[in-house]
Amino acid sequence: MDLSKPTVRSYYMEFLRCAACSQNFEYENPLYHPITLPKCGHTMCKQCINIMGGQKECPQDQVSFGNTPIDQLPTNYPFLMMIYRSSEGQCRSYMEFDDQKKSYFSDIEKGFGEISLVIMQIINNKKYQSILSRSTIRTMFSLLHSQYINNEGFLIFIQAARNLGENVCIDFILHYQSLQELKNNLESALGLQQGQFPEPAIEEKILKLIILLIKCSGISSEQHLMYSVTQLVQRKDQKNIQPSVEYIVRLLLDVPCFEIEQVGESSSMQLKPAFQKYESLRRVYDSKIIEMAMQCGFYMPPEQWSLLLYGYTTNESIIDPIIDKLLTKTSFQTAIQQYKKIVLLSGAAQSQDLNDLMKHFQFLSNDNLAIDASGASVLTSTLDMLKRVVSILNKLKK
Ligand SMILES: [Zn+2]
Ligand SMILES: [Zn+2]
Structure with a gap:
């Protein structure tokens, strides 16, 4: 070598x-x-x-x-x-x-x-x-x-x-896949209107305000939180910020990042101890978005996620482990569906190789692989898959 x-x-x-x-x-x-x-x-x-x-x-x-x-x-x-x-x-x-x-x-x-x-x-x-x-x-x-x-x-x-x-x-x-097409579709997959995906700077501001408001001014409910954050961001920003704020708060509710403390008649909303620092809240926010996207079959390379979420590509080291963790049996099935749609129907050259590759994906994605298949057959399939990958990569013009 x-x-x-x-x-x-x-x-x-x-x-x-x-x-x-x-x-x-x-x-x-x-x-x-x-x-x-x-x-x-x-x-x-x-x-x-x-x-x-x-x-x-x-x-x-x-x-x-x-x-x-x-x-x-x-x-x-x-x-x-x-x-x-x-x-x-x-x-x-x-x-x-x-x-x-x-x-x-x-x-x-x-x-x-x-x-x-x-x-x-x-x-x-x-x-x-x-x-x-x-x-x-x-x-x-x-x-x-x-x-x-x-x-x-x-x-x-x-x-x-x-x-x-x-x-x-x-x-x-x-x-x-076409990256531009993907980004357009991503917003609707996340339940947002076109152009509503928050800018990286706004995302950061909203997340930091959520931490600050909960810590310092006593927030009673999610509506109260959304309203207070919107007021504070809106003051400087003329753009309608409300949908972005609602989207981010809902996403954090879904994780869930908050807990409600009942004190007598009144309730107060708190961040769970694990999410009280910006870095940890940010991490869980990033992985939630990527998870939702992957569940809908949206895949982006780590540097593209970094660009979308942070405005620059160099944070891929943060995104990489998130994507690794999200790979599961079920996401493999979703990936195979996308592969059929995007790769096999694209009319790409080497369709024979690409088709054969899919057979290996289907074999390896079996939930009971450890029971159904012998080690030798998994070894053979993996080897053949890699050889085919090399053969496809060889023929791709770049
Ligand atoms: Zn050693
Ligand atoms: Zn070890």
Whole structure:
């Protein structure tokens, strides 16, 4: 793999390091071989694993990995293959497996190895990365992080394969849809009139006023809140601000962010303790809007959300984790419906490849995938999906 291109390199290098000491994994030095913890999927170097000794929790996230003796976890070979083209030699833990486990392990290793070769093509190509999102690239690595030799690893692997399918599906929707059309439709999906989606500066002002008024002037009800905020914003702004205020307050009510305190005859409206600071209220507001949009099948890249909500594209680091969290089984179904509508009906070239891709999405979106399908079939489908993605990306003019 060509590690010399700095632009490509920075993109994924964080995934090829030990999660504990940040040392790059090394093939030649067994102390820096990657070992993946069974439950959380963090991958660390052999040296850090040795230092952990009898610990039962991951030092990164305190997730317990149960009774698996930590010194018996095998080297994560697919990871080594990401770093070095020729993989030879065998780790000691592997040698200790019985024959059945050895053959099972080598099947998986082969499948993962092939997947990692396709992923290598993707992360070394800038054109591909302009279409596949960071989130998709991250999911590819979590797929390889699932040390799939026991049932826990299997479930993590299934989840990662499904997430990858959904991410790829959304990437293609994003590539084929018209952003302007999307923005126009977004307002009606959110229950707003054309042009009513509040400007970023107004959004910020309204949210800050909500916090201030509730804290300092005693608000008795949502109507009282809407009225007071509107009065204060309207004073400086001539534009009719009322629909925007109502929209924002309703959205926060829906979360719900407020609680009503009853004091004798009168009631007072409070923000729940978790939402009393602007940053936390802002976070929940952002994720509510994105959630509502995604439920209606509206997908935008993180930098576009950042532009819409903040007025600049650089807040994608805030938006990224919100979108990641919202990806679920049900949203995968919505995404597939959008994929049919936007991608397959667009008359795009490579319709055969795009059609085949959808079959993989349908397979991976199955609610009972872990029960209905074998690990081998999920592995095959994931590999075939990735190969098809590369083939489509290759043919796209850019
Ligand atoms: Zn962990
Ligand atoms: Zn380490």
